[in-house]
Amino acid sequence: MAAAKIEVEYRPSCSICLEQFKIPRQLPCAHSFCEKCLQSHITTEAKRHMKLRYISCPICRKSASPSIKDRPTSEWASLFPANTVLQSILPAKSKADRLCDACNTEGTTVPAEGFCIVCREAMCKICLKVHRKQKMSKDHTIICVGELTSNPEKVMKIAEGFTCSEHHGEDIEYYCTHHNIPCCANCFLQGHESCSKVIDLKEDLTALLCDIIPDEIIMDMMRIELHLKNFMEINDFFVNSIEIQVNTLIDQIREVRNKINLVLDELEKQVKTEGHRIYKEHVIRKKEENRHCLSLIHAVRSSHHLLEVVHNYGSNLQKCIMAGKMRSQLQSYSKLVREKYEETETIFDLLLPHPILSILSTSFSDLGKVVMLTRSNILPQICLQSPDKDYQVEENDVIDLNIPTVNIPYYSCVTLLSGDRVMLADFNNNQCILLSSSYQFITSHTLVFKPWIVCVLDDQEVAVSLYNLNNIQILSVIGVVITPVRTITTKHNLNGIASARKGDMVANGFCSNGKSQWSLITIRGDVKLTHQYDTPVNMNSYIALNNMKTRVYVSVPSTNSLLSFDMNGRNQFTYSPDNLRGTSGVAVDRYDNIYILGFTSNNIHQLSPWGFLMQVVDTGVPQFPLSICIHKSKDILIITSNSDKRKLHIYQLKKM
CATH class of the missing domain: 1.20.120 (Four Helix Bundle (Hemerythrin (Met), subunit A))
Structure with missing residues (x-):
């Protein structure tokens, strides 16, 4: 049964200055602040960081960045969109504060007199005059600011098509109920095309409204x-x-x-x-x-x-x-x-x-x-739906492979292929080993040198990096047959590799100048981009990407840390707590949560996509955990270790 209608007598106020809004600006998380208050917050964060790429919302701490990122931080607040809805419900005195958007972006404060419904911008008298003379905009509908700020219903009609916060100017066309976010066409193609619950808002909007109370x-x-x-x-x-x-x-x-x-x-x-x-x-x-x-x-x-x-x-x-x-x-x-x-x-x-x-x-x-003297008060349970990403890592099984080999195996990498098959890189025996979905031995393939990392390119091909060599071996895996296809030669020693978009790969390794680097390499071996960084990389380093292939995660054992970069090489965060030592394998689950192994600290650190610690698993973890992969549809973790050399440790992600 729907709750009774709630009458709220409240005038919107800024959560920073606690006063009535003056020029409210809205962040992507839907929290709004006075423009001056938001700018003060941005200035404070800019003093803490030498190169500020984004800010944190003062309320929920979610990341937000302006539409034009190359502008100085002193102008960022004015680049966030004005909250037209809040502006319309403010008292009359505050409505007079509405400024011309075009002039405001140039640092000039001029009162607005009209609002273009098509462009969704407030304009002063001069800008309106120019706007009406332009061939592209002369037929646009323009209404008086006074009429706009006195009629919330008209404001909502003007703001009818919310635009995408990730792709400027793109209209919202879909709603992913799996991730609980709206999407434009670009968002849908880049990250939600494979989601099972995506609603076309033009066709199924009525069905979606049934769940909204x-x-x-x-x-x-x-x-x-x-x-x-x-x-x-x-x-x-x-x-x-x-x-x-x-x-x-x-x-x-x-x-x-x-x-x-x-x-x-x-x-x-x-x-x-x-x-x-x-x-x-x-x-x-x-x-x-x-x-x-x-x-x-x-x-x-x-x-x-x-x-x-x-x-x-x-x-x-x-x-x-x-x-x-x-x-x-x-x-x-x-x-x-x-x-x-x-x-x-x-x-x-x-x-x-x-x-x-x-x-x-x-x-x-x-x-x-x-x-x-304190009185006992227990917070009543608030009926909130738990987010799908709140999972607890629990040990599920230990698989004794007992595969006959010449040398004691050293499984430097474990990865999942199509059909839930498992492939292992046996460093000591120069082999790639193929297992069934029930972890039974199928076949193996001997390589020219020691394999370090195996990454999946598509349903039939995998790429293998060879230890301390300048090449990548491409293998075809069809049924129970493993066949070498070609070799890609690189200009530097390789370490970890991971699959990127459109068959590309991201590989990290050493540079001749003593620094480390990761590169984006095509399937033919062409280097699209290279990014160097000062942190030294050991040969037992690992690399992974998020699901949308927009972030790169590199484990650095020499500094006991995990580095995160965007695809332009900009550092997103560095995770290096005291209880994470000898960082080794790294993997990402279907919610983009990050799992990093501590080789010498014998634990698993689960991080949010933004690098915040969610939990540390230190019970049931084998000694010297080395490599990790995640079955994203079944929420299963598979780990190899340097102590149990012939075993696989299986963990289940269970909802808390």
Whole structure:
């Protein structure tokens, strides 16, 4: 049953300055901020990073970058799109702040007088005049800014076709329910064509609307706001209780002073010092937490108010897109509240070492202590759908291969072929070994030298990098027959290789100048691009790409780290925690979560696509884990190790 209609009396306000919006700018995650506040946040992040490529949303920490990335960071805020919906529902005084978009991009602030429905831009009198004279735009429909800002329904009609945040100017045409995101035609072809649940919004939009109940999302957001308020009340109680008890303690000491002035003068001094330490250490932090809670409350209010406006006045397409964004926001809000809502009882002992305390304890049993009484509050469960990517890695099986070989096997790589077949690179025996889907031996092929990495090119071919040689061996694997096809010669020693788009490969290795590099190589051996970096690469390094083939991940054992690059060679992040040592195999699951093995730390680190730690698996992991591959449809991890040389360790990704 749908929830009752919620009437919200609220004027949208910025979550940074906590004031009414002035020129609201919207990030791709749907959070909006005043242009000046957003620019201040960008400037702060620019001071922390020498080369700022993107910013983090102040609320949900999701990455965002402006449409024109080569502009200076001092202009970034103005490059994010204006939130037309918020602008339309602001009070009359704020509506006058609407500026000409064309002039604003050039650093000039000129009040707008009209809005072009086709171009979706606000314009001043001069820009409007030029716009009407242009042959391409003379027939465009232009309405008065005053009319625009007084009619939310008209605003929603103007904003009818939300455009893609990844591909500027492209209209939204599809909705991937598997990833819960809208897509333009380019997004669909590049990353969602193989998804099983992609809806054509021109044909199946009505069916998608059946699952949208905005009132329920708004109710959950209001519950989030209530929990944040409760948390603030707990902190206020904490602050007041400390202040009252410290002051009471000082009053007690003053009462006794008439009897033992000399002793209690020193005692009072110590109490004041310790009380100030407690206040400075804990209360100031609690007040800062309250300010963050207040920012979250404003963000939650803005979110559910925006959803209500879109649901009341927007098109079906806008309702679908906004509902998806709000569901994502709701997950982040719930996580933040749960992190803040844990309560523990705290006792501060002032520890005043003086014999007089034992004498006075009969009259003042609490002298020397500040006790914080806390009440037990349990955060009620909020009905949120768990994201599909929240999986726990659990050991499932250990397969003893026991394949007869001349030398003790050393499986430097494991990978999956079509039909769930498995291929191993046996470094010590110069062989590629083919296994069935049940891990039974089928056949093997002897190479000219030691294989290091095997990557799948298509249903019939694999590429094998040979240790410390400048070539890649291409093998044909049809049925139970492995046949050498050709050899690709490279200009530098190879290490790890991985499959890229259209049959290309990404390979990393050494440079003659002592640096490391990774290159994009065609199936014919032509080098499309090469990127060098200072971190040295050992010969037991591994490389992997995300599902859309837009990011490269390189393990660097010499620095115990994982490096991430985009396809232009720009570093996205470096992951190097203390509990990850001797980085080896790296793989990516179907949700683009990253799995990196610690060869000497004997663990598995699961990272989000942005490099944030999700979990560390250190139980059931074999000693010296070496190589890893992932069955993306069955959520199975296969790992080889340097300790169990004849075994495969199988892990299952189970939903938490």
